[in-house]
Amino acid sequence: MVCRKAVEISGIVQGVGFRPFIYRLATENNLTGFITNTAAGVSIEVEGVADAVASFLSRLPKEVPPLAHITSLVVADRPSVADTEFRILPSRVGEERTVLISPDVALCHDCLAELFNPRDRRFRYPFINCTNCGPRYTIVRDIPYDRAKTSMAAFPMCPDCQREYDDPRDRRFHAQPNACWNCGPHVELWDRVGRRIDAGDPIPKTVELLAAGQIVAVKGLGGFHLAVDAMNEPAVALLRERKRRVEKPFAIMAPTLARLDELCQLDEVSRGLLQSPAHPILLLKKKQPERLAPFVAPFNRDLGVFLPYTPLHHLLFADERLSAVVMTSGNISEEPIAIDNAEAVERLHELADYFLVHNREILLRADDSVMRVAGGRGRQVRRSRGYVPAPIFLKEEVLPVLAVGGELKNTICITRGREAFLSQHIGDLENLESYKFFTSTVAGFKRILQVEPKILAYDLHPDYFCTRWALEQTGMERVGVQHHHAHIASCMAENHLEGRVIGFALDGTGYGTDGHVWGGEVLVCDHGEFERVAHLDYVPMPGGSAAILEPRRMAISYLFRHFGRDLWKLEIPFVRALDRRRTENLLKLIESGVNSPLTSSAGRLFDAVSALIGIRENVNYEAQAAIELEAAIDESGQDTGYPFAIREAGDEWIIDSHPLFEALVQDMRESVATGIISHKFHMGFVDVMGRAADLVRGRTGLDRICLSGGSFQNCFLSQHLQQRLEQQGFQVFTHAEVPCGDGGISLGQALVAAHRLAI
Numbered sequence: 001m002v003c004r005k006a007v008e009i010s011g012i013v014q015g016v017g018f019r020p021f022i023y024r025l026a027t028e029n030n031l032t033g034f035i036t037n038t039a040a041g042v043s044i045e046v047e048g049v050a051d052a053v054a055s056f057l058s059r060l061p062k063e064v065p066p067l068a069h070i071t072s073l074v075v076a077d078r079p080s081v082a083d084t085e086f087r088i089l090p091s092r093v094g095e096e097r098t099v100l101i102s103p104d105v106a107l108c109h110d111c112l113a114e115l116f117n118p119r120d121r122r123f124r125y126p127f128i129n130c131t132n133c134g135p136r137y138t139i140v141r142d143i144p145y146d147r148a149k150t151s152m153a154a155f156p157m158c159p160d161c162q163r164e165y166d167d168p169r170d171r172r173f174h175a176q177p178n179a180c181w182n183c184g185p186h187v188e189l190w191d192r193v194g195r196r197i198d199a200g201d202p203i204p205k206t207v208e209l210l211a212a213g214q215i216v217a218v219k220g221l222g223g224f225h226l227a228v229d230a231m232n233e234p235a236v237a238l239l240r241e242r243k244r245r246v247e248k249p250f251a252i253m254a255p256t257l258a259r260l261d262e263l264c265q266l267d268e269v270s271r272g273l274l275q276s277p278a279h280p281i282l283l284l285k286k287k288q289p290e291r292l293a294p295f296v297a298p299f300n301r302d303l304g305v306f307l308p309y310t311p312l313h314h315l316l317f318a319d320e321r322l323s324a325v326v327m328t329s330g331n332i333s334e335e336p337i338a339i340d341n342a343e344a345v346e347r348l349h350e351l352a353d354y355f356l357v358h359n360r361e362i363l364l365r366a367d368d369s370v371m372r373v374a375g376g377r378g379r380q381v382r383r384s385r386g387y388v389p390a391p392i393f394l395k396e397e398v399l400p401v402l403a404v405g406g407e408l409k410n411t412i413c414i415t416r417g418r419e420a421f422l423s424q425h426i427g428d429l430e431n432l433e434s435y436k437f438f439t440s441t442v443a444g445f446k447r448i449l450q451v452e453p454k455i456l457a458y459d460l461h462p463d464y465f466c467t468r469w470a471l472e473q474t475g476m477e478r479v480g481v482q483h484h485h486a487h488i489a490s491c492m493a494e495n496h497l498e499g500r501v502i503g504f505a506l507d508g509t510g511y512g513t514d515g516h517v518w519g520g521e522v523l524v525c526d527h528g529e530f531e532r533v534a535h536l537d538y539v540p541m542p543g544g545s546a547a548i549l550e551p552r553r554m555a556i557s558y559l560f561r562h563f564g565r566d567l568w569k570l571e572i573p574f575v576r577a578l579d580r581r582r583t584e585n586l587l588k589l590i591e592s593g594v595n596s597p598l599t600s601s602a603g604r605l606f607d608a609v610s611a612l613i614g615i616r617e618n619v620n621y622e623a624q625a626a627i628e629l630e631a632a633i634d635e636s637g638q639d640t641g642y643p644f645a646i647r648e649a650g651d652e653w654i655i656d657s658h659p660l661f662e663a664l665v666q667d668m669r670e671s672v673a674t675g676i677i678s679h680k681f682h683m684g685f686v687d688v689m690g691r692a693a694d695l696v697r698g699r700t701g702l703d704r705i706c707l708s709g710g711s712f713q714n715c716f717l718s719q720h721l722q723q724r725l726e727q728q729g730f731q732v733f734t735h736a737e738v739p740c741g742d743g744g745i746s747l748g749q750a751l752v753a754a755h756r757l758a759i
Helices: 018-028 050-062 109-115 159-166 202-211 233-243 257-263 268-274 311-316 341-348 432-449 465-472 483-494 551-569 580-592 602-612 624-631 658-669 674-700 715-727 742-758
Strands: 002-012 032-038 041-049 069-078 086-088 187-191 216-219 224-229 251-253 281-285 302-306 325-329 354-358 370-374 377-382 392-398 401-403 413-422 455-459 477-481 501-511 517-525 530-536 645-649 652-656 704-708 731-733
Touching (some): 002 050, 018 032, 018 041, 018 050, 018 086, 041 050, 041 069, 202 224, 202 311, 202 354, 216 341, 224 233, 233 325, 257 268, 257 302, 268 281, 268 377, 341 354, 370 715, 377 742, 392 483, 401 742, 413 742, 432 465, 477 483, 477 742, 483 501, 483 517, 483 530, 483 704, 501 602, 517 602, 517 674, 530 674, 551 580, 551 602, 551 658, 602 624, 602 674, 674 715, 704 715, 715 731
Parallel strands (some): 032 086, 216 354, 251 302, 281 370, 401 455, 530 652, 704 731
Antiparallel strands (some): 002 041, 002 069, 032 041, 187 354, 216 224, 224 325, 251 325, 392 413, 401 413, 501 517, 517 530, 645 652
């Protein structure tokens, strides 16, 4: 019996080899019909013997191409039309445009083999790609995703490329960036003022320059990198000086997993992430002794490492003169990554000696994604290239919302039905260039998603750029969302949780509803509302934001809170080294309350301990003191931690650090090793949070806990706290797809706003 079925599929099904896959599957089953791209995904009709149609429908979701992701598959009966063949029809336009665009992905094994095959017509072509790899999101102007709507429209295909593009049996069928030496983009080497250097093949010349210690700005998929030989100490030091990046670690790219295995500790999970289509930067523990220039990642136990993901990267490593290369964002610190050739020369000419550029336009900038492994899972630290714009899939449909995130590590989020789209990493909104990137991302996301949200969610902090922008907008209903509620709602959304949960929101800074700086919070909340039930005790931040850059100020504040002016009698190195006059001026600020906002921040507590025990009194990048405090942990001693107290204050519990500092100061008097003190501090913090969880469960009956906030990038804290809570019988939920830090709060803002207005 002959039958005909219509199949409507939504998801990431364009630009990933989906149509040739369907063509091959249909012809293998002797089916006729068609497939076409639509603005919502793909539309298929197949006709043939009933068993063959059933086989087609059964195999389809199981055998999809590696980059495809089906979110909806609907089958319906159709009357027979007696087609004679299976055809791939032109894309439909003019319908509701809800297609998902694939992220940019790393070079596939087939293209890599062709790249280094002297008999292949694309031998050493720096822009080789196919339907399984290459640029996607960063070259898109509009949807549907067809060549005319990408930056490849500027490169008409030669007859050979066109034949591949038109052949449904070819790996490059409708690969929109398809090109070759005869018709595609090309690479040039420029000097620091933008003059072309006639060097024959510019890639070997670039390798020669890097091997000689020069700094080269290299144009990639989502923007420029600043590259330097990671083995060359003077060159790395010079890059630090020029980039004004004093100690923050650089990421390094190495040619193979074997080379990375020489530098850092790999396991099965990390190997899988490094070789995944996204090819993120992965934070891994260094091997000792270090084999790179010491300025690559000073005072840090981890290295940020990644593998080549573009043909150009592979070509740079091909002659083996380079064994590891620093690949850091092509920007001056805190500015967005450069994407345009002329812009790069203008902004980076004082940083780079040379520029390796190409003429394929980058339309949407995207930094490298950063991940780490904790609890046996890959976890996002910075979600960007390779992952954006793939959506986070929600448990149920929500209203269309635009959420604009926070001031630091900014991302935006737009919801559409059961999909939440987080933007690429935008960064800290501290200057005009970042603000322009923010506004252009809002406009670009709305355009490619074809969503005009009627709800606008924003952080409560009145001085954030994104908040001020939100409050200036018209035509949308605005919803302010408390920072830490957004953190927990983000974790709930990722884990498909409904109803009330206990939330541990631990980070450095968030505007509280009482006007103080929160960051050590225990909440009871659902998607719509929250109640603060416990928090770290308030202490002043002398000098306000200056205390973030100078952790010693927080150490002084905690000592003064718990010992008063008797702090001067403490026989510990930190106090002995204090400048009496400067410290007295800080104490006057604290006593008067002038420029000394109160904070309950876990980040500031970790800073204080780091400074007090001599690890880091001043920082050169965010969270440096806490990162180095974690790195100092010595687990060889006992597992008991320092004591904290918990006291009731009305309807809340206060987590009191007085016993902690009493015990810690005593250990310092007795010259206990820094690593042991760090371990005891972390274990004590885990213990008190476990006790707080029990108190909240006793009052509320809740046993689900969400962990969110930047402090959970501390792997020791996150893993030990999760283990402790699970031993106490709690269900513990954490982040993996979305950063636990501020890069994930836009998702939480969107869910809170949608639920409030849906009621």
